Amino acid sequence: MLLLNNDLLPAATLPLPNRGLAFGDGFFETLVFTSGRLHLTSDHHARMQQAAAALYLKLPEALATAEALGATMARLVAANDLTAARLRLQLWRAGGGRYTPLTDTAEWLATAEAFVPDDAPIASIDFAQETHSVYSPLSFCKGPQAWLYVRAAHERQQRGLDEIILCDTSGHVAEAGAAAIFWVKNGVLFTPSLHSGCVAGVRRAQVLRAARAAGVECAEGLFRQAALRAADAVFTANVAAIRCVHRLGEVAFKESLPPFLTAAQTDEQW
Known part of the structure; x- marks a missing residue:
């Protein structure tokens, strides 16, 4: 299961035009969820706010606060029946256009996979x-x-x-x-x-x-x-x-x- 613009779906097709694909007009976060909670939530959200501001984007309601981010990601983890999850949250500007943005609205996709920690030493x-x-x-x-x-x-x-x-x-x-x-x-x-x-x-x-x-x-x-x-x-x-x-x-x-x-x-x- 994945989340596309806060809709829980088994799969998704992203329509064109897609400004993330066309111009890299967006950003992503990699997050970890274990022990019933999203880790470093405030830090993730602060970086998301800074990235959105730098790209002249508005964070969607489901991601607009640290509390909302945590609850939204917990929903995705539960839907995938995972106890430890590695999450990827991708945001991009909605709509079409060329270089000049036509909107500050962001669309987003969140996916989850099992998290397997690897803290083994780096040999070389x-x-x-x-x-x-x-x-x-x-x-x-x-x-x-x-x-x-x-x-x-x-x-x-x-x-x-x-x-x-x-x-x-x-x-x-x-x-x-x-x-x-x-x-x-x-x-x-x-x-x-x-x-x-x-x-x-x-x-x-x-x-x-x-x-x-x-x-x-x-x-x-x-x-x-x-x-x-x-x-x-x-x-x-x-x-x-x-x-x-x-x-x-x-x-x-x-x-x-x-x-x-x-x-x-x-x-x-x-």
Whole structure:
């Protein structure tokens, strides 16, 4: 079962014209539902509001508040008889037209599949050679620049890596191919700033909150590859999992997560 504009259906056909297909005029969210609730709901909704504003869209009523988002996704999970679900919520501008928008109304589709967590360590990671992150007014949200991650995933696969790291065109570390990237050096937690072109991940925000609550010094900025290579420990974080990185090229790291993350993963914020 899926939700198309809040109608619960076994399948759906999307009519043309479709501005999401024609112009990428929209965005998406990947969400996780377990233990009877949607996780990081407020963070997801805040990013959706920001993305909608950047694209001059109005969120539909069923998604207009964090509470509505949670209830709507819970309805979809229940309809699919799932106890743990990975959800994809796609929004696009309604109507036709060319580049100039004719409406701020958004249509949307939500789908659900079983969620199987994978927090296994990342054995091998390296820097992308063919694709760079691109900072833009929309790089913080998911969807408008998805082609970057498709290209990066193709390179990762061709090189036999477990994960890949994108840098911006100046060589600053931005993010992993499917997650935010963090590293620890001398007790300080580092992560690239949004000006690197990385996605403003909901788990990224939660990790930073948890670190600051634990009194850990955090540094967000533009960092060269050498800073990451010199780290004591490295990990990635997305809505699905937090994963240690064992090796970057020939450089090996500590194989344990910072202590504050153990508490954060059982905290109500998650």
